[in-house]
Each structure stands twice: as C-alpha cells, then as structure tokens.
Amino acid sequence: MSFFELVNCYPEGSSSASRMALAARSLGYRGIIIFSRDPEKIFMPGAAEKVKGIEVAFGVEASASSPRALKSRISSLRSRYPFVAVLGSSDEVIRMASEDPNVDLLIHPCDSRRPLGIATARAASSNQVSIGFDLYPMIHLRGNHRARWLEALRRNLELIRKFHIRTAITAGAATHLDLRSPRELMALAEVAGFEPDEAKEALCQPSRILELNRRRWAGPGVEIL
Amino acid sequence: MRSRRRYMIFELESEDTSGLIQARDLMNEIASSQFSLFGDEGAAKNRLRLISFDGRIGLIRFSHLHLNETRATLAAVHSIRGIKAAIRTKGVSGTIKSAREKYLPRLVKLSYESDGRRIERKDISGCIIRTHGVKVDLCPDDRYKSAGSEAQFMGLTSLDLCGGHEDADGTADGL
Numbered sequence: 001m002s003f004f005e006l007v008n009c010y011p012e013g014s015s016s017a018s019r020m021a022l023a024a025r026s027l028g029y030r031g032i033i034i035f036s037r038d039p040e041k042i043f044m045p046g047a048a049e050k051v052k053g054i055e056v057a058f059g060v061e062a063s064a065s066s067p068r069a070l071k072s073r074i075s076s077l078r079s080r081y082p083f084v085a086v087l088g089s090s091d092e093v094i095r096m097a098s099e100d101p102n103v104d105l106l107i108h109p110c111d112s113r114r115p116l117g118i119a120t121a122r123a124a125s126s127n128q129v130s131i132g133f134d135l136y137p138m139i140h141l142r143g144n145h146r147a148r149w150l151e152a153l154r155r156n157l158e159l160i161r162k163f164h165i166r167t168a169i170t171a172g173a174a175t176h177l178d179l180r181s182p183r184e185l186m187a188l189a190e191v192a193g194f195e196p197d198e199a200k201e202a203l204c205q206p207s208r209i210l211e212l213n214r215r216r217w218a219g220p221g222v223e224i225l
Numbered sequence: 226m227r228s229r230r231r232y233m234i235f236e237l238e239s240e241d242t243s244g245l246i247q248a249r250d251l252m253n254e255i256a257s258s259q260f261s262l263f264g265d266e267g268a269a270k271n272r273l274r275l276i277s278f279d280g281r282i283g284l285i286r287f288s289h290l291h292l293n294e295t296r297a298t299l300a301a302v303h304s305i306r307g308i309k310a311a312i313r314t315k316g317v318s319g320t321i322k323s324a325r326e327k328y329l330p331r332l333v334k335l336s337y338e339s340d341g342r343r344i345e346r347k348d349i350s351g352c353i354i355r356t357h358g359v360k361v362d363l364c365p366d367d368r369y370k371s372a373g374s375e376a377q378f379m380g381l382t383s384l385d386l387c388g389g390h391e392d393a394d395g396t397a398d399g400l
Binding site for chain 1: 296297300303309311313314360374376378380381385
C-alpha cells in the first residue's frame with residue numbers, strides 16, 4: 001500500500017526534511033508530503049530528495065488574512081504545487097475551502113464548538129475536496145480535552161460517511177519523534193472511530209491526490225495524454 | 226484456562242541522553258496511556274506487562290485479542306518524565322523466544338555515539354548531542370528554533386549539513 005504522511009519541517013517544525021524522510025522510511029511509509037506555509041523557506045529541501053527508498057513531495061498550506069484573499073492565493077499556488085492544503089482555522093475558511101475545487105485537502109480542527117456542517121460536507125463532496133484529520137490531539141491530549149476532541153471527530157465522521165467524502169489522516173508531525181508508523185496511525189484511528197478500511201484508505205489518500213495532480217487535465221474529466 | 230498471549234518488541238526513541246528513563250517510568254507512562262484511552266475496564270481485559278527493557282529495546286506482553294489497542298496505547302505515549310519520546314513497534318510474536326529471534330538481530334548494529342562537536346552555519350548553530358549513521362541530533366543555540374514542537378533538540382542529517390554525498394561526514398564543514 002502506498003502510505004503517505006503529511007509533515008511539517010524546519011523552520012515550522014524542529015526536524016529537517018531529510019531527517020523526516022529517513023524516519024518515515026524506517027517506519028514503513030512510501031512517501032512524505034512536506035507542507036509548509038512558505039515552502040521556499042524549508043531548510044535544505046534538496047537533501048530530502050537524496051534520501052533513497054522514499055518519495056518526497058512538497059506541498060503548500062495556503063493561509064491568508066481573509067477568505068477572499070485565501071481564494072486568490074489558492075488559485076495562484078495551484079499551478080506551482082502538486083498538493084494544496086488548507087487548515088480550517090475558522091468557519092469562513094472551512095466553508096470557502098470546501099467550495100473551492102483547487103483545494104486538495106481541508107484539515108478540519110475537530111472542535112466541538114465548530115462541527116462540520118451539512119452544507120460544508122455537501123460542498124466538499126461535490127468539489128472533491130478531501131477532509132483531513134490531524135490525530136495530533138489524540139496522541140498529545142489527555143482526559144477531558146481528548147474526550148471532547150473524540151466526540152467532535154465521531155460527529156464529523158457521521159457526515160463524512162453520509163456524503164461519501166474522502167478522508168486523510170496524519171499524525172501532524174513537526175519532529176521525527178512525532179511520526180507514527182502506518183499501523184500505529186490506523187490503530188489510533190480505529191480507536192477514534194474510523195472503520196479499519198476507512199483508516200487504510202485515509203492513509204493512502206494523499207498519494208492518490210498527488211497522482212491525480214501530476215497528470216495533466218484540460219478540464220474536469222478531460223486528461224491531456 | 227490460560228489466556229493466549231502475544232509479545233511485542235519495541236524500541237524507545239527519545240531525547241534522553243543520560244539514561245534518565247528507567248523501566249518503571251516507561252511502564253508508568255504506558256499504563257497511564259492505556260487507562261486514559263480505554264479506562265479501567267479496558268485495562269483489565271488487556272493486562273500489559275513489561276517483560277524487559279534495557280533503556281532502548283523492550284518487550285511487552287499483551288492479550289492476543291487486543292493487538293490494535295496495544296498499538297494505539299504505545300502510539301499515544303509522547304513523553305516520559307517530561308522527555309519527548311516515541312515508542313517504535315518492531316514486531317509481534319507468540320513467544321518470547323521467537324520475538325527475540327525475529328526482531329532483535331536487526332537492532333544489534335544500532336548504537337549511539339556521543340559527540341561534542343559544534344555546527345556553525347548561517348541559519349543553524351549549536352552543539353551536536355549525538356550522531357547515528359547519517360542522523361544528527363543538535364541542541365540549537367537559539368532555543369526558540371525548536372519551541373513550536375515541544376522538542377529539546379533539532380533532528381538533522383549529515384545531508385543537511387554538507388549537501389554532499391550521503392556517506393560523507395557532513396558535520397566536518399561546519400566545525
């Protein structure tokens with residue numbers, strides 16, 4: 001299976017891209033997508049590409065001060081990067097990202113006060129936007145905070161299943177010590193409420209997105225061969 | 226009737242440099258993670274027991290029906306005694322003997338060597354804490370460089386430091 005993991009590297013994290021690639025390779029990933037708010041500032045991206053036995057791709061996390069500015073930023077980034085993710089920091093951003101077909105992955109925060117809405121889920125489904133779940137809180141939170149996060153995740157998963165939205169899961173690693181192996185991530189996802197098949201599909205989803213974006217498309221459903 | 230058991234070999238990867246993490250600390254953290262995720266009832270069904278731990282490699286026993294729960298429990302451990310750590314599962318087997326035979330030989334060649342050298346570059350400077358193959362752990366002079374990820378050290382490789390061939394000792398050009 002082509003399991004891919006999404007990672008943050010130095011300067012947004014504290015491990016370099018090549019260290020992340022080495023750690024991910026030893027954990028059994030086929031590739032990593034290094035995504036950053038400013039990919040040009042990533043420390044020594046060339047060194048990561050020299051690590052053998054693992055595919056390294058660079059993506060971008062689009063962010064802007066307002067939803068309108070974000071939309072124009074996404075369209076300008078689309079042609080330059082094979083993977084465009086948006087962090088759902090507010091309701092407006094989540095709604096905008098779910099309606100934009102240029103967005104590959106919307107990382108939902110799973111806040112119990114801001115659940116995934118029906119309109120957002122329907123828009124994400126029709127625009128083929130995948131919803132990403134960062135399992136970092138599952139690993140790092142304890143007690144009441146984690147219980148609330150799990151409750152929000154389970155509620156979101158009901159809508160995901162209803163609208164047949166593709167999902168992705170990640171450990172949200174900022175250092176090589178935050179990385180977890182695919183089996184461990186699947187085990188955590190199953191405890192959080194994913195079905196075993198859903199968890200496996202979610203780990204393969206980033207590679208599927210990359211593969212689609214590397215092909216040349218003239219329009220929706222029309223590929224240039 | 227005796228319940229069926231499984232044995233899991235794991236490796237502890239951490240920022241601990243002076244052997245502060247003992248078997249008791251590790252087991253306390255694993256038990257805390259298990260109680261937090263599955264509660265008393267879940268912990269009663271799957272009684273985890275640490276068979277051995279030498280500071281890096283360990284062997285844990287669990288019920289054969291609860292493999293995924295055990296994986297999730299170990300994956301949810303992120304720090305031990307306040308030191309950032311991760312437990313890497315190496316393999317699962319039905320007996321202690323076969324677990325050791327299958328998964329331990331590959332780990333014998335791993336060994337850390339302590340280091341006292343420095344890296345001086347325009348964007349990164351600090352002391353090398355340890356190296357292992359091409360992997361380099363660096364204690365940055367500017368502690369804010371690793372502040373966002375709760376990590377003490379920065380994870381680099383020699384490829385980052387010289388940009389040359391992967392077998393080259395890249396630390397040499399920054400000393």
